[in-house]
Amino acid sequence: AQSVTQPDIHITVSEGASLELRCNYSYGATPYLFWYVQSPGQGLQLLLKYFSGDTLVQGIKGFEAEFKRSQSSFNLRKPSVHWSDAAEYFCAARSGAGSYQLTFGKGTKLSVIP
């Protein structure tokens, strides 16, 4: 079955520190991959997406993600975290076979220490 796994339920980092949120997928072929962010009490907002090509993709708010086929991973990174980055982050995927339905991971909650 197709699935998206986010191994870390909760991560705490200090403001200014670097961040990496992990995402692994299990699909028959390379899926289309997404990262969404959900601020408290809000809906989800797309940070970035990967379909093909350059395996390092840039998104909004200074985030980037790297696709690694050998590891079935699509980890989200940010060099220097700001207090406003505290939120929940969701990795999502869909197959490239014409279906636009997304499968979401269970999310990683990010806390930022001032």
Place this chain on the structure above:
Amino acid sequence: IAGITQAPTSQILAAGRRMTLRCTQDMRHNAMYWYRQDLGLGLRLIHYSNTAGTTGKGEVPDGYSVSRANTDDFPLTLASAVPSQTSVYFCASRGASTDTQYFGPGTRLTVL
């Protein structure tokens, strides 16, 4: 531009009652989706609609129904609410030429 609006913002409902959650988008997107978000489970797709007049079942459709009479509106109905339907419900839409789903602010539903 409002994007996607959902109503109500929150609701407490007695078990067995009927409830319709409303979702309206002003982006003229063809596709619309309903998700529920539960702690530790992430978002799960309930129903979707690829275009007005068509609907489909997602991962967790039981106990829910939808309709898509026009492009803008995609209501979700709980015919007879049960406590396990306590959740936060998100509506989303997607344009024909994009993979990006745009989410509404959500409806927090409590079924007692």
